[in-house]
Amino acid sequence: MQRIFGLIKDRVGALLADGTVDRVIGWEKGEFLYDHTPAIFNAEDDLVDLVYDGFCASNLSKYLIDESKKDGKILALLKPCDTYNFNQLIKEHRINRDNVYVLGIECRGMLDIDKIRALGIKGIEKVEEQGDELYIQTIYGDKTCKRNEVLLEKCINCKGKEHVAYDELVTSGEDIPQVESNRFEDVEKLEAMTSDERFAFWRGELSKCIRCNACRNVCPICSCVECVFDNKDSVVASKANTDEFEENLFHIIRAFHVAGRCTDCGECSRVCPQGIPLHLLNRKIIKDINEFYGEYQAGQDTNSLGPLTDFTKEDVEPSIITEKGGEK
Amino acid sequence: MYKISTDHLTELFSSISHDRALYMPIEKNGQVQFDRWMEDKKVRLDALNTVKSPKDLFFPQSENIVAFKIKGKNISIIENRDESEPFVVFGVRACDAASFDILDMVFLQDPVDTYYKARRDNGIVVTLACSEPEETCFCSVFGIDATNPSGDIATWIVDDMLYWESLTEKGERFTETIKDLFESADFLDEEALKSHKEDVEKIIEKLPLHDLSLDGFNSEAMDEKFNSPKWEELSEACIGCGTCTFICPTCQCYDIRDYDTGQGIQRFRCWDSCMYSDFTRMAHGNPRTSQVERFRQRFMHKLIYFPTNNDGVYSCVGCGRCVAKCPVSMNIVKVIKAMGVDENV
Ligand code: SF4
Ligand code: SF4
Ligand code: SF4
Ligand code: SF4
Ligand code: SF4
Numbered sequence: 019m020q021r022i023f024g025l026i027k028d029r030v031g032a033l034l035a036d037g038t039v040d041r042v043i044g045w046e047k048g049e050f051l052y053d054h055t056p057a058i059f060n061a062e063d064d065l066v067d068l069v070y071d072g073f074c075a076s077n078l079s080k081y082l083i084d085e086s087k088k089d090g091k092i093l094a095l096l097k098p099c100d101t102y103n104f105n106q107l108i109k110e111h112r113i114n115r116d117n118v119y120v121l122g123i124e125c126r127g128m129l130d131i132d133k134i135r136a137l138g139i140k141g142i143e144k145v146e147e148q149g150d151e152l153y154i155q156t157i158y159g160d161k162t163c164k165r166n167e168v169l170l171e172k173c174i175n176c177k178g179k180e181h182v183a184y185d186e187l188v189t190s191g192e193d194i195p196q197v198e199s200n201r202f203e204d205v206e207k208l209e210a211m212t213s214d215e216r217f218a219f220w221r222g223e224l225s226k227c228i229r230c231n232a233c234r235n236v237c238p239i240c241s242c243v244e245c246v247f248d249n250k251d252s253v254v255a256s257k258a259n260t261d262e263f264e265e266n267l268f269h270i271i272r273a274f275h276v277a278g279r280c281t282d283c284g285e286c287s288r289v290c291p292q293g294i295p296l297h298l299l300n301r302k303i304i305k306d307i308n309e310f311y312g313e314y315q316a317g318q319d320t321n322s323l324g325p326l327t328d329f330t331k332e333d334v335e336p337s338i339i340t341e342k343g344g345e346k
Numbered sequence: 347m348y349k350i351s352t353d354h355l356t357e358l359f360s361s362i363s364h365d366r367a368l369y370m371p372i373e374k375n376g377q378v379q380f381d382r383w384m385e386d387k388k389v390r391l392d393a394l395n396t397v398k399s400p401k402d403l404f405f406p407q408s409e410n411i412v413a414f415k416i417k418g419k420n421i422s423i424i425e426n427r428d429e430s431e432p433f434v435v436f437g438v439r440a441c442d443a444a445s446f447d448i449l450d451m452v453f454l455q456d457p458v459d460t461y462y463k464a465r466r467d468n469g470i471v472v473t474l475a476c477s478e479p480e481e482t483c484f485c486s487v488f489g490i491d492a493t494n495p496s497g498d499i500a501t502w503i504v505d506d507m508l509y510w511e512s513l514t515e516k517g518e519r520f521t522e523t524i525k526d527l528f529e530s531a532d533f534l535d536e537e538a539l540k541s542h543k544e545d546v547e548k549i550i551e552k553l554p555l556h557d558l559s560l561d562g563f564n565s566e567a568m569d570e571k572f573n574s575p576k577w578e579e580l581s582e583a584c585i586g587c588g589t590c591t592f593i594c595p596t597c598q599c600y601d602i603r604d605y606d607t608g609q610g611i612q613r614f615r616c617w618d619s620c621m622y623s624d625f626t627r628m629a630h631g632n633p634r635t636s637q638v639e640r641f642r643q644r645f646m647h648k649l650i651y652f653p654t655n656n657d658g659v660y661s662c663v664g665c666g667r668c669v670a671k672c673p674v675s676m677n678i679v680k681v682i683k684a685m686g687v688d689e690n691v
Contacts, residue, residue: 048675048680049554049555049679049680049683050481053669055583055676055680056674057582057583058579058582076674080585140478140480141480141481141553142481157549157552157553157554223375225374226374226379226397228397228407228593230587230588230589230592230593231587231588231589232585232587232673234587235586235587235673236587236673244623248623248624250624256603256616257603257616257618257619257622258407258408258616258617259407259408260605260616288673289587289673291589291671292377292397293375293376293377
């Protein structure tokens with residue numbers, strides 16, 4: 019991680035210096051070395067605070083909606099998965115492509131601080147990555163753990179290490195471990211349940227929701243100028259889940275609004291303070307779309323028609339869809 | 347002071363919950379929340395901060411205020427506030443206990459908020475001292491002693507013993523009703539507790555945020571802080587989600603809404619967030635039109651406006667929830683460091 023960071027920093031500095039770009043969006047070092055914040059850097063001197071390591075999970079593509087409307091060109095540091103959202107936003111005409119310079123950066127998978135805590139590691143002051151090993155300095159002494167034990171959910175199910183959009187790539191030439199996984203495994207488990215069991219599963223999860231909107235606001239696909247839940251004339255506007263119905267509906271509506279557009283970037287699940295596995299809702303819809311309309315990955319390109327906005331004679335009949343949603 | 351072996355806590359809890367509701371940190375689906383105790387629930391007294399703070403028990407996220415029934419040209423007003431029952435909340439940490447004092451300053455001031463007051467009167471707060479603080483904790487910065495929490499009753503767990511001490515008359519009266527379950531703590535216990543506290547104090551002194559300085563956050567600095575160019579940069583990553591305000595034990599803003607039930611109106615209130623675009627929206631529009639202004643409001647309120655109006659008391663208790671949970675890791679500590687005196691850097 020150290021090596022790639024050095025390469026990125028050099029390249030960013032050079033592109034700022036030669037005037038190719040005017041600003042840079044990246045991550046700024048945090049208090050504890052695991053709490054980096056997305057930040058904009060305006061000059062080469064500011065780059066002292068730039069950081070890139072296992073705690074740069076936040077997907078910067080959504081910020082480009084606003085940033086690309088400003089004067090000048092902004093360099094965006096995008097990991098492979100982030101570029102899918104970038105493409106999807108280009109497709110939806112939300113980003114002004116001319117004002118962005120995408121520097122695609124290599125990624126070894128991002129780390130989940132909550133998983134580190136779940137290992138019983140408390141009082142974390144510093145985390146150092148050395149290959150596959152993490153050295154963790156805590157108030158209660160030094161600890162270690164394996165990198166792949168504490169990967170974020172989204173990184174366990176990484177879409178691959180290829181960038182689908184970039185102006186330039188920065189790679190270290192090192193071997194990046196590829197992850198083998200089936201992201202639909204948990205969806206299949208849910209599908210195998212009876213509808214009562216499934217309902218109980220989701221009630222257990224969604225009853226934790228405090229309606230803080232982190233999932234919605236972080237989502238690069240939830241980019242409506244005014245969300246239906248904020249629009250006082252929409253009848254469903256609300257700031258609290260006042261009952262179970264609202265608890266469920268907020269998420270079901272959101273999942274449907276991003277259906278066919280969700281790139282499965284995993285940000286919603288990552289930021290949920292209550293650890294609700296929101297990705298399972300999205301993946302169920304992605305899985306169904308794949309089965310009904312053929313394999314589709316949102317954000318793969320910038321011009322194809324989406325499965326739900328396109329029509330072909332091969333599309334399944336509505337009756338099949340009702341069947342799939344019903345009792346197993 | 348009394349004591350009870352931690353092996354007998356279930357008896358204590360079931361005896362308390364006999365005639366009133368008992369809330370405490372309980373794990374459900376992997377997260378710890380203040381929830382109603384029942385024998386089959388998974389109690390987590392080791393968990394430091396619940397995601398939602400216990401303020402929910404006094405100032406719930408949403409509650410009914412009043413209803414209106416409309417029949418022809420008649421509107422009848424129906425008082426249907428949610429009933430408040432006697433309850434005990436056990437396992438409140440020092441920071442959260444201090445947050446109740448801050449909420450009291452808001453809701454018990456004239457005009458008294460009767461919804462809040464009813465719950466305050468009905469609730470008995472039993473606190474639990476911390477023994478393993480997290481790196482995100484900075485309660486000491488606000489003069490809160492995690493080893494001596496306030497509340498009606500304070501408790502400490504040392505090895506396999508729980509010590510119990512009433513701090514208020516209310517706590518005293520309640521302790522009387524269950525004192526058969528306890529043994530009296532003797533001189534040796536007092537000594538054990540004292541040395542335990544000293545150990546924890548040493549940890550607190552070593553916490554990375556222990557030396558955070560609040561110098562410069564006072565009413566004299568209001569204009570200077572308000573007009574600081576730093577807000578722009580600090581707020582640029584904020585996604586305006588409101589997570590920080592919903593998990594914060596001292597955030598106190600609410601919205602009052604009418605819900606059309608088809609036959610009438612249910613008026614309810616729910617937590618609001620200064621991070622939201624419709625916060626402070628009035629008939630003429632919204633005075634805060636950008637996220638910079640909304641973001642600034644949250645921190646100006648906690649660090650400048652609130653102390654200005656409340657004898658210097660900050661409306662942050664250093665619980666560290668926002669430090670741990672902000673999706674973009676922007677939080678009050680970073681704001682204090684960026685806006686405050688140089689010694690923080
Ligand atoms: S999903 Fe893949 S590309 Fe995206 S952060 Fe995780 S490992 Fe990196
Ligand atoms: S982030 Fe989690 S708690 Fe917040 S609204 Fe979304 S699901 Fe609910
Ligand atoms: S719904 Fe979740 S996974 Fe899908 S694009 Fe939005 S944040 Fe990413
Ligand atoms: S500071 Fe963080 S938690 Fe608060 S509204 Fe902004 S992004 Fe959300
Ligand atoms: S501002 Fe943050 S640290 Fe302070 S009381 Fe609120 S949640 Fe806790």
